[in-house]
Amino acid sequence: MAVxxxxxxxxxxPLIAQLLARPIAARVDPRWATWLLTGVAVALAATSGAAxxxxxxxxxxxxPLIAQLxxxxxxxxxxxDPTSTVVAIIAGILLGTALTAVVRFAVRRGQALVEAxxxxxxxxxxxxxxxxxxxxxxxxxxxxxxxRIVVSAGMLDTLDDAGRAALLAHExxxxxxRHYAFTSVARLAAAANPLLRPVADAVEYTVERWxxxxxxQAVGDRRLVAETIARAAIAAKHHDARRAPAAALGxxxxxxxxxxxxxxxxxxxxxxxAGPVPRRVAALLAPPLGRRWILQAAVAVIAIIAGLCxxxxxxxxxxxxxxxxxxxHH
Amino acid sequence: MLPxxxxxxxxxxxxxxxxxxxxxxxxxxxxxxxxxxxxxxxGTCADAEARALSYSTVVTILTRLHGKKMLARTRxxxxxxxxxxxxxAGLEARRLSALLDGSADRAAVLSRFVADLSDSDEELLxxxxxxxxxxxxxxx
Numbered sequence: 001m002a003v004x005x006x007x008x009x010x011x012x013x014p015l016i017a018q019l020l021a022r023p024i025a026a027r028v029d030p031r032w033a034t035w036l037l038t039g040v041a042v043a044l045a046a047t048s049g050a051a052x053x054x055x056x057x058x059x060x061x062x063x064p065l066i067a068q069l070x071x072x073x074x075x076x077x078x079x080x081d082p083t084s085t086v087v088a089i090i091a092g093i094l095l096g097t098a099l100t101a102v103v104r105f106a107v108r109r110g111q112a113l114v115e116a117x118x119x120x121x122x123x124x125x126x127x128x129x130x131x132x133x134x135x136x137x138x139x140x141x142x143x144x145x146x147x148r149i150v151v152s153a154g155m156l157d158t159l160d161d162a163g164r165a166a167l168l169a170h171e172x173x174x175x176x177x178r179h180y181a182f183t184s185v186a187r188l189a190a191a192a193n194p195l196l197r198p199v200a201d202a203v204e205y206t207v208e209r210w211x212x213x214x215x216x217q218a219v220g221d222r223r224l225v226a227e228t229i230a231r232a233a234i235a236a237k238h239h240d241a242r243r244a245p246a247a248a249l250g251x252x253x254x255x256x257x258x259x260x261x262x263x264x265x266x267x268x269x270x271x272x273x274a275g276p277v278p279r280r281v282a283a284l285l286a287p288p289l290g291r292r293w294i295l296q297a298a299v300a301v302i303a304i305i306a307g308l309c310x311x312x313x314x315x316x317x318x319x320x321x322x323x324x325x326x327x328x329h330h
Numbered sequence: 331m332l333p334x335x336x337x338x339x340x341x342x343x344x345x346x347x348x349x350x351x352x353x354x355x356x357x358x359x360x361x362x363x364x365x366x367x368x369x370x371x372x373g374t375c376a377d378a379e380a381r382a383l384s385y386s387t388v389v390t391i392l393t394r395l396h397g398k399k400m401l402a403r404t405r406x407x408x409x410x411x412x413x414x415x416x417x418x419a420g421l422e423a424r425r426l427s428a429l430l431d432g433s434a435d436r437a438a439v440l441s442r443f444v445a446d447l448s449d450s451d452e453e454l455l456x457x458x459x460x461x462x463x464x465x466x467x468x469x470x
Contacts, residue, residue, distance in 0.1 A: 116439045
């Protein structure tokens with residue numbers, strides 16, 4: 001397998017996907033973006049793994065003992081496969097590292113999920129919603145069969161009825177859509193090839209956006225969902241503002257001092273650099289996103305090309321082995 | 331080199347597990363416990379790291395749990411006694427959080443409604459929603 005092709009599969013394609021992940025997360029309808037980015041992450045992790053495997057395999061069959069066992073001619077293999085031993089050893093080490101990382105991640109995430117499922121069963125009551133007496137504002141879903149939604153009294157106090165409906169619709173969307181599966185699979189791919197980490201980050205963001213859009217559909221008001229998110233995030237941050245009056249005052253002054261009118265062109269770059277909460281709010285305040293076929297096609301094409309390259313390389317290795325076996329034996 | 335440690339010298343990764351072990355002891359106790367009693371009861375627990383905790387580390391973790399509003403603290407003589415501060419639902423939920431805090435996978439496994447907010451994020455939110463919004467009531 002040619003070295004430039006290996007570099008494309010292990011480095012270039014994941015890097016391109018990395019660059020496209022954030023625009024896709026920001027501009028494509030979140031449900032489509034989640035499926036697409038998860039799929040691309042898996043495809044690119046698989047093809048980069050396949051590239052390393054093929055390079056390492058090509059070296060392994062050159063080992064005289066193994067060549068003898070397979071009845072292949074080392075001379076023909078040597079002529080047909082130009083990969084140097086050094087490259088093959090590097091590929092082997094990278095492959096070993098990637099496999100170890102994948103197994104370690106799978107075990108750790110698996111344990112965390114088992115723990116979550118157990119606790120979804122262990123939470124009191126039979127209903128989907130569990131309200132804790134906790135005064136801090138907090139809300140999250142616990143995946144399970146069935147999954148549960150945990151909301152603190154502090155969070156319920158922060159929101160009015162419409163806001164509570166939006167919050168519950170958001171959390172239900174996580175459970176119904178099994179969003180933990182998308183984020184876990186994307187993270188697994190990123191464990192195999194660390195260059196895919198930004199793609200996994202994007203998936204973690206798009207599942208939140210997916211749940212936000214579902215909530216907006218359920219309550220029929222995008223601005224309401226945006227305000228609920230903002231209110232909940234600010235309440236969660238300032239749950240003990242009373243204890244730190246100086247910090248609270250500082251924030252109030254910042255608020256008074258902030259310009260009331262922000263021209264559009266200066267607002268957008270700020271949002272792009274911001275954390276997930278303001279980005280979610282900004283997305284809800286803007287009109288719903290479309291499918292953006294061109295953007296989607298761009299990243300899908302990368303995954304397809306990677307798949308075809310890997311297949312072609314596997315085919316080449318297969319052919320090489322076939323031709324090497326035709327050498328008559330004495 | 332030691333693994334990344336917090337300001338209190340307890341390795342960050344171990345914290346979640348140690349907090350969970352201490353919460354476990356307090357949940358099983360009949361009443362409030364002093365740090366010394368917590369330390370003694372930890373001696374019977376399965377986690378080797380928790381068994382090896384020093385008195386001062388137990389005090390540190392109890393103080394932190396109190397700061398997180400997971401424990402109530404009452405002064406008895408010259409020291410404090412601690413008791414869990416949650417009902418059954420809160421208890422199970424807190425326990426889960428404490429357990430998963432130790433593994434970095436918590437954020438991904440439990441999907442939180444809102445992620446942590448930086449100061450600049452907060453200001454941005456106010457700007458996005460405009461002066462007519464009522465998000466400030468949330469600050470009460």
